[in-house]
Amino acid sequence: YFTEANQQKFLQSNIVITRVNSIYNFSLTPDRTTIITKGGTALFSHTLTNIGNSVDSYDLSHDYGLRPNVRIIVDRNNNGIVDAGETAITPDENGKHLVSNINPGERINILVSVPTSVGEAGSEINSKLHAESKGKTDLPKLSVDEQILFQTGGNAIVYKALNKASGSSENDTEITVYLKIANDDPTASNIAKDFSLTDTLDTKFKYVAGSAKWKNYNGIDTVLSDADDNESDSHNNQPLKFKAEKEGEKDKLTFELPNGVPGDSPLSSSNGYLEFRVVVPANTPIGTIPNEVNYKFTPTGETTSIPRISNRVNYEVLKYVRATFTGHHIPEGQAGETL
Structure with missing residues (x-):
């Protein structure tokens, strides 16, 4: 403000603090159906996305029970298949597969590999993949459906x-x-x-x-x-x-x-x-x-x-960053001159 003597004064107001709280939220999509020959391996691809504002980790589990050699794998290059160097997550004693430190806004692809036998009973297998937040354990568990159908006569x-x-x-x-x-x-x-x-x-x-x-x-x-x-x-x-x-x-x-x-x-x-x-x-x-x-x-x-x-x-x-810089050329200047 200016005083009556026309002097400008600067003062600071009170300080207002806005606190941004940690919000945990995530999504798991989509439901998948695959068609294979009995004795083949079904492969499902799902997307897990951290839609909160904090780093979070997740427990993944499935409903295939004691079916042997079911694997959950992080698809590092998002190509929908298991590549060299992409190994299965080792489950804990409760059958939970931990995916750690997913940043806010980050999404990862999850592969579920399910071997079958030539003697499978029935024409289909149904299960689910589940995900649970570690950062906020009272968030609802999310699930997607997985269905295996069997083809005969060449697939x-x-x-x-x-x-x-x-x-x-x-x-x-x-x-x-x-x-x-x-x-x-x-x-x-x-x-x-x-x-x-x-x-x-x-x-x-x-x-x-x-x-x-x-x-x-x-x-x-x-x-x-x-x-x-x-x-x-x-x-x-x-x-x-x-x-x-x-x-x-x-x-x-x-x-x-x-x-x-x-x-x-x-x-x-x-x-x-x-x-x-x-x-x-x-x-x-x-x-x-x-x-x-x-x-x-x-x-x-x-x-x-x-x-x-x-x-x-x-x-x-x-994204990438690219810039150009152009300047003005002054061919000569005199001592004491402002350029």
Whole structure:
């Protein structure tokens, strides 16, 4: 304020303190159903998100009871499959699997691996995955459903994976996409016939022309043409079809194995996948690029095709900082001059 003598005075008011309390909250999503052959391993992918404002840890548990070798795994690169170096969480004596120190706003993918036997009774198995907060133990326990259905006569499975899970868009970023195509039926005669898939890419994924190749079930590579034409496996002359085309602003890829996916070609085998490259363009906004694949096949002994959807893979576009500095050039100055 100014005094009557026009002198300016500065004073400080009383101090007001606002205290931000710790709030604990979280989410667990979604319910999952998977279809496998008896004797195969079911794999479920769920997302656990800390939506509170404090670091928290969580106890995970399941309802599979004494079923042997059920594992809970943190999916470090969010690709929906168990990769090398991703190990199961060791449960405590109460069957709790601890996931520690999840930051506010952080989300992690949880995989539940459930082996089955060829002598399973019934046509399905039902269970739940549970999560409980360690930071606030009176929060309600959250649960998601898991359902295993059994397919007979050949069962095609497609798993999608990326060679990197995240990156900044300071420059164009190239990513390799893998589509593992398997048939978990242990009987070689049970072919998943008339197999085809369609991968409609997000607009932020740009297909690299001519980058597709097929690694057959004997481990032999065949480079694929983007044209809409019939091709053949370079090793055993089996028919193939691959096409890359535009659907509006999106790149759409289709792949066919007219002779089907042979039985006894499980996901654990190193062969049998379609590979191609995409580019995330420079200056793509921060966010998540999701992608999944639609596919269909006909089991041996059946006449009706079965439609399926692969696992969903997320690529995270991270923030980056970039700045330029421009200045003014003063060619000369005199002593005592202010520049």
